[in-house]
Structures are given as structure tokens and as C-alpha cells.
Amino acid sequence: MSGRASEPRERAGAVVSELPFELVARGKVREVHAVDDDRLLLIASDRISAYDHVLPTPIPDKGRVLTALSVWWFEQLTPVLAEHGATHHLLAAGPALTDVGVPAELAGRSMLVRRLEMLPVECVARGYLSGSGTSEYQRTGAIVDVALPAGLVEGSQLPEPVFTPSTKAEVGEHDEAIPFGRVVDVVGAEQAEALRALTLALYRRGHEIAQDAGIVLADTKFEFGTAGGTALVLGDEVLTPDSSRFWPATTWSPGAAQPSFDKQFVRDWLTTSGWDRVSPPPELPEQVVAATRDRYVRAYEQLTGTRFS
Ligand code: Q0Z
Numbered sequence: 001m002s003g004r005a006s007e008p009r010e011r012a013g014a015v016v017s018e019l020p021f022e023l024v025a026r027g028k029v030r031e032v033h034a035v036d037d038d039r040l041l042l043i044a045s046d047r048i049s050a051y052d053h054v055l056p057t058p059i060p061d062k063g064r065v066l067t068a069l070s071v072w073w074f075e076q077l078t079p080v081l082a083e084h085g086a087t088h089h090l091l092a093a094g095p096a097l098t099d100v101g102v103p104a105e106l107a108g109r110s111m112l113v114r115r116l117e118m119l120p121v122e123c124v125a126r127g128y129l130s131g132s133g134t135s136e137y138q139r140t141g142a143i144v145d146v147a148l149p150a151g152l153v154e155g156s157q158l159p160e161p162v163f164t165p166s167t168k169a170e171v172g173e174h175d176e177a178i179p180f181g182r183v184v185d186v187v188g189a190e191q192a193e194a195l196r197a198l199t200l201a202l203y204r205r206g207h208e209i210a211q212d213a214g215i216v217l218a219d220t221k222f223e224f225g226t227a228g229g230t231a232l233v234l235g236d237e238v239l240t241p242d243s244s245r246f247w248p249a250t251t252w253s254p255g256a257a258q259p260s261f262d263k264q265f266v267r268d269w270l271t272t273s274g275w276d277r278v279s280p281p282p283e284l285p286e287q288v289v290a291a292t293r294d295r296y297v298r299a300y301e302q303l304t305g306t307r308f309s
Contacts, residue, residue, distance in 0.1 A: 019043075020101055028054050029242065035100060035112065039091065042111045042237070048292070050266050051277050057284040063109030065296040065308060066240045067093060071111065072304050073206070073239040080205045081234060084198045088234040089113040089225070116225025116233050121183050122168055122175055123195050125203030127161040128218040129154060130245055130258070136177065145179040155218075155247075155254035161203050163196040166221075175221075194232060195224060206239045213302045215261060216252050218245035241299060261299055265291045 021033035021041060029047040032040050044067050046058035074090045081087055090113055092100075097107040126133055126143070134154045136143045141150070143164045152158070165183050166175035183192040199222055210217040221243050223236040237243050246261035260267065269288045275281055284292075300308045 019103070019106070030237075034115070038115050039100075040113050040115050041097075041102065042113055043106060044109045044237070046109075048263070048266065050263055050270055050281070053277075053281045055266070055281050055284060057289060059289060059292050059296065061293055061308075062296050065300050066237065066242060067109045067111060068308065069240050069300050069303065070237040072300075074234070076209060077202055077205060077234070077238065080201050081198070084194070084201060084232070086198055086224075086232040086234060088238075089116055089236075111237075113235065114227055114233065116227050116235050118223060118225040118235060119187055119191075119195070120168060121178070121186060121195070122166040123199040123222040123224060124164045124166055124177075124219060125161050125199050125222070126164055126219040127158055127203060127207055128216065128245075128247075129156045129158060129254075130218050132174070132177070133164065133219070144177045145181070153255050155252065155256065155258045157254070161200055161207070163199050165195075191230070191232075198224075198232060198234075202234070202238075206244075210239075210246070210303060211249065213305075214249045215299065215302060216247040216249050216258075218247055218258070220244035241296070246299060262292065262295045265295070 019033055021035055023031060024034050024040065025032040028049050029045050031043045031045075033043065035041050044063035046060060046062045048055050048059050048062060071090065071093045074088045078088065090111055092112040093110065095104075095107055097110055097112055098104055100112060102110055129137055129148075129152050133143050137148055137152060142148055143162065146162045146164055148162075149159060163180070164177055165180070166177045169175045180192065180196070183195065187195065202222060203217070203220060206220065207217045217239070220239055222234060222238065224232045225235045227233055241260075241262040247258040248261055251259055265288050266284065269284065270281065273282055297308045
């Protein structure tokens with residue numbers, strides 16, 4: 001038996017209980033609903049994932065913080081997008097969304113966006129070696145077709161940021177890094193070059209802004225689409241801790257796994273809890289929840305220089 005007995009199947013795991021819009025996609029911690037033919041609503045939940053599991057304990061305000069951070073980044077990145085003849089998909093967020101029928105309690109963690117034809121590639125930029133990038137590098141000296149110099153270790157800054165695209169994996173699978181040539185096959189040479197140039201330009205600007213705020217933006221994943229024409233439109237969420245690796249600049253020290261800006265308390269606690277990483281994960285203690293909420297709020301406040309409220 002899966003799902004709770006009192007809960008209809010379709011609602012098990014739902015981000016929202018009642019919304020007048022059709023669900024079109026559901027991720028581990030977010031949902032997409034269709035407002036009309038041209039517009040979608042992206043709703044972030046307070047759920048958190050760790051070690052490929054969604055934890056049973058929500059982090060209060062996580063959805064609102066990540067939504068506010070994404071909205072802020074879309075604004076910061078608009079000049080970079082314009083330099084490349086591109087735009088972003090954000091139409092509105094926050095209290096304004098009650099005008100289109102979004103319940104007030106959801107407005108703070110929702111973005112109204114232009115519905116795009118999404119390109120079927122994940123546009124990953126890496127400025128530091130980490131995670132799957134490190135394993136690939138140790139095996140081959142490269143990340144797929146991007147050669148890297150000898151002597152790098154987990155957490156090393158790369159000589160230059162690199163574009164390491166990946167495919168969108170099936171549910172439950174990890175994204176798979178692909179050579180640039182596969183991007184060319186899928187979207188054409190011109191669009192592929194544009195994706196690489198724009199991804200790297202956005203990463204560089206994001207890294208610069210984060211660095212000034214004492215945060216290392218190690219890597220990130222962007223998703224792009226088009227709407228009618230050929231111009232690229234930046235979609236999805238941008239430069240949040242769920243789509244990026246954020247490390248505190250104060251503790252950055254290549255040679256071992258870097259502590260995560262947001263999830264380190266959760267990972268540390270799960271590691272010492274006796275959980276086997278296979279069974280359903282345990283509830284988090286309240287001090288781990290509070291410390292993690294604080295990290296999300298600090299990331300927002302440190303980056304934007306404004307209070308979260
Ligand atoms: C993004 C995703 C999420 C699960 C659809 N502007 C857009 N136009 C068309 N499609 C999308 C967007 Cl953002 C779109 N996703 C990714 C997001 C939950 C999957 F919140 N799916």
C-alpha cells in the first residue's frame with residue numbers, strides 16, 4: 001500500500017490542496033499549474049530533499065525564500081539576458097497573484113510565468129569541481145568533452161567556468177552529462193552556441209554577485225525555452241540553493257567536500273541518525289529545522305542585502 005488511506009491518490013504529495021488550475025508537472029519539491037494557454041504558475045513547497053529523498057519534515061518559509069530569491073535573481077540577470085538578446089519568463093509574483101486567482105497563502109511561494117516551449121537540455125555551468133564533476137574528472141580528466149587541467153581536487157576553482165550540459169533524466173534518475181555535440185544535434189549549432197554563451201555569462205554574473213556577498217556559487221543549472229521566435233527565454237527557478245551549489249566563502253577549502261550553505265545541518269544530522277539512505281527518511285529534530293530555515297533566510301538576506309519578512 002502506498003499513500004495514506006484517507007488521502008486520494010492524486011493528492012498524495014501535492015504541494016497545494018486546492019487550486020483552480022490544472023497540474024501540468026510535479027517535481028520533488030515544486031509544482032507547475034496551467035493558468036491559461038500562455039501562462040503557468042510555478043509553486044515552491046517547503047519540502048527539502050537530501051540524499052535523493054524528500055524528507056518528511058518541511059522547512060518553514062523555504063518555498064517563500066526560494067521564490068523571492070529567484071525573483072530577485074531574474075531582476076539582477078535582466079541586463080545580461082538583454083546583452084544576449086534574451087529575456088526571462090517571469091511575469092509576476094507575490095501579492096499581485098491574487099488578481100489571477102492564486103490563494104493568498106500560496107502567492108508568496110508562486111511565480112506566474114510565460115509558458116514556453118522548453119529546450120530539452122539542462123544548461124549547467126561549473127566554476128568549481130564538485131559532485132559528479134569530480135567523479136568524472138577523476139576517471140577521465142574531463143567532464144564529458146570538456147578537458148580540465150591536472151591536479152584539481154573536490155572544491156577546486158576551475159581556470160574558467162565550463163558549460164557541462166545534461167539531459168533531463170526520468171523521474172528518480174540523475175541527469176546525465178552530455179557532450180556539446182549532443183546539444184547541437186538537439187537544438188542546432190546556432191542555438192547550442194547561444195545556450196553555452198548565455199549560460200556562462202549568467203553564471204559569471206551570478207558568481208560575481210554571490211562572491212560580493214560572501215557566498216561561493218560553485219555551479220548552477222539553467223533551463224531555457226522559446227516562445228514563438230528563436231530568442232532564448234530563461235525559465236524555471238534561477239540561482240536558488242535547489243538549482244545550485246552554494247558554499248560559504250569563509251570555509252571554502254579545496255581538497256574535501258565543501259559544507260553546503262543550506263543543507264549541511266540536515267546532511268550532518270541524517271548521517272549521524274543511523275538512517276540507511278534507503279528506507280523512508282526520519283523526521284528532522286526541531287533544532288535542525290530551525291537552523292536550516294535560518295540558513296535559507298541568511299542566504300536570501302546576504303545575497304540581496306535586504307531583510308526577508
Ligand atoms: C518547467 C518543473 C516544477 C516540475 C515545465 N515557463 C515554462 N514554460 C513551460 N514549461 C515550464 C516552464 Cl517553467 C516547465 N518545468 C520544470 C518545474 C516542477 C518540473 F516546478 N516543467
